[in-house]
Structures are given as structure tokens and as C-alpha cells.
Amino acid sequence: MDLLMPMHLRVDACGTITSVGPTLQRICAETPLPGRDFFDVFTLRRPQGVRDVAGLLRADGRLSLGFRTGARTSFKGLAVPLGTGAGALVNLGFGISVVEAVRQYALSNSDFAATDLAVELLYLVEANTAALEESRRLNLRLQGAKSAAEAQAITDTLTGLGNRRAMDEVLTRLEEAGRGFGLIHLDLDFFKDVNDRLGHAAGDAVLQHVGRVLVEETRGEDIVTRAGGDEFILIFPRVTDDTVLRQLALRIIARIEKPIPHGDQQCLISASAGIAVSRGIGSVAQVLLDADRALYASKARGRAQATVASATP
Known part of the structure; x- marks a missing residue:
């Protein structure tokens, strides 16, 4: 019986549970079922109003029930007579709630009949x-x-900064949102001399050093990109004070001018900057053009300069 119906129970004519299948008893591990009244343990949803074994058997034996207290597990059941006046055999199952019951009670295949x-x-x-x-x-x-x-x-593999694609995406978002921003176009001076004199490894080290300086001198919300070669574009959302931007550019230039060690050599470079501001009107292309022109003005003035573009929208 335990193998065929591990969730069965036997009820005598008075409704007392006389034996229980192993799986059903496992579910009720804290409260042994034999000796308890069937109708005290279970509440019948169908047939309703039944309070004796005879009533169970009169309603074609099909049951829908759950525990009266504790877990709200639902069962489907079938009750059949054991013999005249001998009580009933009740076999229970979980129905469509079997998956939930398996998880709730940590049941396994061995807790069910093989069939x-x-x-x-x-x-x-x-x-x-x-x-x-x-x-x-x-x-x-x-x-x-x-x-x-x-x-x-969108990342420059040498410096870890954003690349030109990253710059374009940021500027496009700012233009579409109509948000003001400041922009510094930075170009390294004498960088070619480092490459020619000390080699490309030294040039790469210089670019990486400059990238670190730019990150250290800017805020987390600012965007620092390597636009290509030895050119860098710095974007400052909501910063439209060109005086503040020029002071920052000069501070960056001062740090870049300090000798950069590479092995037993010293790399000596400088930087020139062009600054432009957008107040949320005009095109991004015009801002870039203004910053580029301001950069060349810095070069023309002897390099290591920071020039603010005029008449920028």
C-alpha cells in the first residue's frame, strides 16, 4: 500500500485515522496523524458540510480538501469503502499544485508512486x-x-579614454537635449619630437600619462576623449563659463609641461588648447570648429597657450 499509494490514509467508521502513507506523514512530520480525527485534520471543500465517513463515501468518493490549520496545501482525493462498517481508504494527491508542493516540502521522486x-x-x-x-x-x-x-x-585602447565615436555620441545627446556645455580641444606640442627621438613606445607612454592627467583634472561627469593622434577633446556638461574653462586648461598645460620619465630618458612636451562654449543653441559642428580655430590661435601665439573662441553660440 505504501508503494502504490504513498499519500493514502485509512479511516475507521468513526472517522479516526488508523494508518498513513509515508509521504503524507512526511508532510505532517511535526504532528503524527494516526489516532487523530480525519475531520479535525482536514477541511473539506467538496463535498461541503460532510462530517462523517458515510458522507465521504456517498458523494462518489471524490474529494477536494486541505489542512484545517497550518500549511495551505490543497489536495485532490478519492475515498473508497474498506468494507461494510470498516471505514474508508482515502488516497490523496496534489493535483495541479504538485510543483509547488514539491518545493514546499522538498519532495523527491521516491515520495511518489512509480506509476x-x-x-x-x-x-x-x-x-x-x-x-x-x-x-x-x-x-x-x-x-x-x-x-x-x-x-x-567607444574606448581608445591605448589610453582607456573615450574615442572619437564616444565624443560624437556625447555631443549629439547634448545637442538634442539643448544643454549648454564647454569644450576644450587640446593638442600636444613637440609630441612628434618624442616619437622621432625616443621611439613610439615613449610616445605611447606620453599619451597614457596625458590621459591620466586629464582624468585627474576633470570631474566624474566630464567626458575626456582622445580624438586621434595627439589630440584630445574634453567636454564639460553645464559648464559655460569660459573663464573657468581657460583656468582649467592652463592648469592642465602646466602639468603636461612637467618632464615625463620614460626609462632613463625624460620626455618634454607641452600642449595648446582651444576653448569654445555652447549655451544650448547653435550646432555642435560650429562649437568644434570654433574650438579648432581657437587651438590654432594658441599655436600661432607660441604654443602652451589656452585661447577662448569668440562669437560662439
């Missing part, structure tokens, strides 16, 4: 859960790979 369709359902649920988990992990890996690829696409 119970619930076993097949559990296999399907287990396989489906494993497939969903693997799909979730795959999606996380794909999302991570996508994010990494997107980050790589």
Missing part, C-alpha cells in the same frame, strides 16, 4: 528549470559580451 504521472511532471519541471537556468546564464553572458563590445567600440 504516478506526477513523477513525469517532475522530470519535465526539472528539465525545464535546468533549461531556463542555462538560458538565463547564456543571456547574462551574451549581455555581458554585448556590453563589453559596446564599451570597446
